[in-house]
Amino acid sequence: MLPSWPRVIVAAPQTSQSSIGAPLCVAVDNLFDSVGGLTLTAELNKFQEAIDDMMTDLEPPQIRAITGLELAAGVFAKCSDSLATQLQVSLGLGKRDRGRTEFRIGINGDVYGGILAPLEVGTRRVDIAYVNPAAMVTVAYRGKGPYKQKLPLRVLGGFPSWDRIALVVSKDLGVKSLHDIAKRKIPLRVSTRFSGVNNGTYYTISALLSHYGFSFGHIKKWGGRVQECGRPFAAERMNAIGKRAINAVFDEGVSTVGGWLDLALENGFEIIPIELAIVKKMEQMGYTRAVLPKKRFKQLTADALTIDYSGWALVTHKWLPDRVAYAAIQTIDEKSKLLPIDDEKPLNMKELCRGSEKCPLQVPLHPGAAKYYREKGYL
Known part of the structure; x- marks a missing residue:
């Protein structure tokens, strides 16, 4: 058709x-x-x-x-x-x-x-x-x-x-909260969206990170790298996930079956839930709380708290x-x-x-x- x-x-x-x-x-x-x-x-x-x-x-x-x-x-x-x-x-x-x-x-x-x-x-x-x-x-x-x-x-x-913000990192990093990244100053190799004042996704994720006390700039300062993609399912991201050239992805665009989040979960990444206190701060701005449901993402043992991007x-x-x-x-x-x-x-x-x-x-x-x-x- x-x-x-x-x-x-x-x-x-x-x-x-x-x-x-x-x-x-x-x-x-x-x-x-x-x-x-x-x-x-x-x-x-x-x-x-x-x-x-x-x-x-x-x-x-x-x-x-x-x-x-x-x-x-x-x-x-x-x-x-x-x-x-x-x-x-x-x-x-x-x-x-x-x-x-x-x-x-x-x-x-x-x-x-x-x-x-x-x-x-x-x-x-x-x-x-x-x-x-x-x-x-x-x-x-x-x-x-x-x-x-x-x-x-x-x-x-x-x-x-339907959509959600998803924050995923490689399991071998031992990260259970984004607070761990800030505390340990982990030099992530993270994939996200294009930067710039007009990009709503980049802004939203940057606002989230700020509540944890760090930014993409900090990641670079710690020796990490930031891959910026125009779309959630950009070829360069999908290839980097498969080759383990990156060890974190912060983005939205998770509704597609077989998309970037499914691929990441199949290749040793795990979803990091957002703490309730952080979610409440985002709600004060105008965002709403949501979950990444375990019935959709089988690798989860429980629903993961996040913010809505629908x-x-x-x-x-x-x-x-x-x-x-x-x-x-x-x-x-x-x-x-x-x-x-x-x-x-x-x-x-x-x-x-x-x-x-x-x-x-x-x-x-x-x-x-x-x-x-x-x-x-x-x-």
């Missing part, structure tokens, strides 16, 4: 319902491949018919905007192997747009991912973005960690993606018009059977608004989104 490609679907609002004059409501849709080619499902056909009905009342500028959005989506679907993936959808004000509202979506990349995404939304440079993990939204909302002030964020929904929160700011937030969730609901998610189960709208183990939510829902959820009985 071919991968399902993103497709931008633009629905024009009914003029009679508009109190803010917002011209368009943008949502992300997909096409499924069921017989070797991209085909529209019955749900998409039905939705498209509704769009066609509304388009009869559109003015020429709106028609051209829809054409441009469909063109961009179609080109990406056909050339995604060579095109960039940082998505920017911007509906700006033209001379004829008096009384209308600008609308911007930003997804992926250095600016719209990692630590910067909440800042982009909170300062209204974009209106909607994804943030992973969901905990980072809470950190930003509280003005903790890398965020110097509280950000006026609101949640539209939480998409499931979820893709769809976030906005408190100024987003209620009608736009309502329309965003309405569209997600209508397309719930088509949207690709990082989970083996279909998208659950009740979990989308309430949060779950796979996407804990601690930030208030946008009132426009909450209105839709309540009307449909999801809240």
Whole structure:
């Protein structure tokens, strides 16, 4: 089966319902491949018919905007192997747009991912973005960690993606706590993520280490080495684990069966639990406690305490018009059977608004989104 490609679907609002004059409501849709080619499902056909009905009342500028959005989506679907993936959808004000509202979506990349995404939304440079993990939204909302002030964020929904932070070291080191590393000044050969102020994983792990009294800089000072990888399952890491060229890995991305954590546990590494006192300090920032379950990782004799790294929160700011937030969730609901998610189960709208183990939510829902959820009985 071919991968399902993103497709931008633009629905024009009914003029009679508009109190803010917002011209368009943008949502992300997909096409499924069921017989070797991209085909529209019955749900998409039905939705498209509704769009066609509304388009009869559109003015020429709106028609051209829809054409441009469909063109961009179609080109990406056909050339995604060579095109960039940082998505920017911007509906700006033209001379004829008096009384209308600008609308911007930003997804992926250095600016719209990692630590910067909440800042982009909170300062209204974009209106909607994804943030992973969901905990980072809470950190930003509280003005903790890398965020110097509280950000006026609101949640539209939480998409499931189960994950955890895992700290593993070689058994021959005899480490039972990260305190042992600091006390013995062990020159680890550790693999982690790329450093930099925008990398949420690197920041989270660095914050954890700081509570134990050391850093990656200390490891280098003690004579150790730090391997920085762009992805949890990077080839250089997997090779280093197999060859025992490294003796520690601090990262997330542990949900994949046969991934880096499974490989490490099969090659003489063990998971080091995080002490409850340290977990509580991370919770004060906005993270949530979790466990690496022994039922999933058979080498464990008990669940290992850690912090959660789950979820893709769809976030906005408190100024987003209620009608736009309502329309965003309405569209997600209508397309719930088509949207690709990082989970083996279909998208659950009740979990989308309430949060779950796979996407804990601690930030208030946008009132426009909450209105839709309540009307449909999801809240």
